[in-house]
Structures are given as C-alpha cells and as structure tokens.
Amino acid sequence: MFLWGNYRKVEELFQQFSDAVGQSLKHAFTAIQDLSQGATAESVAESVRLAHKFESRADDLRREVINHLVQGSLMPNTRGDMMNLLELIDDVADEAEDLLDPFFVRFLDFGLLSQDGLTDMMGQIEQQYEMLIQAVQYLFVDMSNIVTLTHEIEEIESRVDDVEEAMILHVLDNEDMDLATKMLYRTFIRNLAGLANIIEDSANQLEVIVAVRSG
Numbered sequence: 001m002f003l004w005g006n007y008r009k010v011e012e013l014f015q016q017f018s019d020a021v022g023q024s025l026k027h028a029f030t031a032i033q034d035l036s037q038g039a040t041a042e043s044v045a046e047s048v049r050l051a052h053k054f055e056s057r058a059d060d061l062r063r064e065v066i067n068h069l070v071q072g073s074l075m076p077n078t079r080g081d082m083m084n085l086l087e088l089i090d091d092v093a094d095e096a097e098d099l100l101d102p103f104f105v106r107f108l109d110f111g112l113l114s115q116d117g118l119t120d121m122m123g124q125i126e127q128q129y130e131m132l133i134q135a136v137q138y139l140f141v142d143m144s145n146i147v148t149l150t151h152e153i154e155e156i157e158s159r160v161d162d163v164e165e166a167m168i169l170h171v172l173d174n175e176d177m178d179l180a181t182k183m184l185y186r187t188f189i190r191n192l193a194g195l196a197n198i199i200e201d202s203a204n205q206l207e208v209i210v211a212v213r214s215g
Helices: 007-036 045-070 076-098 102-107 115-138 143-172 179-214
Strands: none
Touching: 007 045, 007 076, 007 115, 045 076, 076 115, 076 179, 115 143, 115 179, 143 179
16 A cells, blocks of 8 residues: 555545535536526526535645645655645636636526537536546555546547537537627637546546556
C-alpha cells in the first residue's frame, strides 16, 4: 500500500468530496434539463441553489483533504499528485456551477438547443464522472483496475466531442438567430462539453499516480 499514516481519513474525506462534486453536477444538469423543457429561471431556483450548496461543500472538503495531506497522511512523492487530482475534480463542480450563470439561465432559450444532443451529452458526462470516482476509489484498494477505467473515460470524452460538434452545427444552421446569439449558444455548448475534458484530465492524473507508485 502506497499510503501510510491516517490514510483512512483521507479516503473517507475524498469520498465525501467526490460525492459533493457529483451532487453539484447532478443538480446543475437537472436545472439545465428543466430549462430545456420550458422551465423558467424562477422554477429551477432550487436546483441552482443545491448546485451552489454542494460546490461550496466540495470546496470545504477539498481543504480538509489538503490539510491531511500536508500533515503527512501520504508518502511525500504522492501528496503533490493527489493535490493536483483534487484540484481537477474540484474544477468539475466549479465549471458545472458556471453553466448556471444568470446570463445563460435568463437570456438563453435552452429549448433551441438540440434536445437529443443535450440529453446525450449530459448523460455521458455523468457516466464519465461516475467512472472517474470509481477509479479514484481503486487508489485506496486496488490500483490494477484504474487504467481500464481511465481508457473508458477517454473514449467517452471523444464521443462527447462528436455530440458537441453536432450541437454547434444545429445552432449555426438556425437561420432565425443572429450571429451574436449563435456565438452565445456556442459558448454554452463548449463550456458544457468542457466538463468531459476536465474529467479526462483527472483520469490522466490518476494514471500519473499509478505510474509513480508502480515505478
């Protein structure tokens, strides 16, 4: 085992942190899905509030994990890599929260987005995140399963890229939109698809940790 000291506490806190990020992502996607089906900004306020709440909770837990790492709960050559992993996963919650920027929520008609594409992209990103957290859990029990999961995460990111391209073309082909509005939708779609890139980067960081510990 590459961990020593109070690593069980790190494992417990990391799980809580990962769950909080996942909840933030879930509630952000719920708000977006509801908006795409005609909900008003006011009616999704609770989902937005919960996304913000869990993002804040994830920040608090991230700081707790870092405190334990600094105190020596892991071997020195693992701490830095784990901190990088923490920051990347935390970025998932940050970026999900940014998708609920009041400007997007109040001024975009989410119903004009490709509904199939939106549902497909968010579903794949949620699946990708679940795989990432499963891979993180293997850090504490059996690292031999991590590489298989990280490869699957990379494959999902590639599929999300394809959906992103199709969704952007759907917007650009809308003759009723002016160019400025199309660019706003394009920005939102790219930010949404960007979550898959962050999750893939997190998976790559996991592979670094595995390589260091196996080396």
